[in-house]
Amino acid sequence: MPRLSREGFKHNAKVFEKTCQWCGTPFFASRSTAKFCSSTCRAYSHQADTLDTAAPWQETDRTVDALLHQIAFLKSQVESLSRDNHELRRALEEAKKAE
Numbered sequence: 362m363p364r365l366s367r368e369g370f371k372h373n374a375k376v377f378e379k380t381c382q383w384c385g386t387p388f389f390a391s392r393s394t395a396k397f398c399s400s401t402c403r404a405y406s407h408q409a410d411t412l413d414t415a416a417p418w419q420e421t422d423r424t425v426d427a428l429l430h431q432i433a434f435l436k437s438q439v440e441s442l443s444r445d446n447h448e449l450r451r452a453l454e455e456a457k458k459a460e
């Protein structure tokens with residue numbers, strides 16, 4: 362599974378923001394050399410490199426997979442932004458009260 366957010370890493374861990382070379386999903390990796398978001402993407406890419414003939418999977422499958430990854434990524438972004446928004450609203454309320 363691709364790591365779509367920084368959560369799950371130790372807060373002081375070195376984390377690299379990468380883009381999957383197969384499906385284009387932005388993901389987080391613990392190694393700067395990471396190229397793929399998942400073992401699935403690595404396997405697809407490896408297969409594409411080693412086969413002269415057309416890839417045995419459907420282009421649409423890859424697209425759906427990439428879109429699902431994007432959705433999961435965007436969901437996590439929305440969640441963290443709405444959390445931030447909530448905190449800012451509360452801070453604003455506090456500031457208003459203090460006036």
Ligand SMILES: [Zn+2]
Nearest residue numbers: 381384398402
């Ligand atoms: Zn990928």
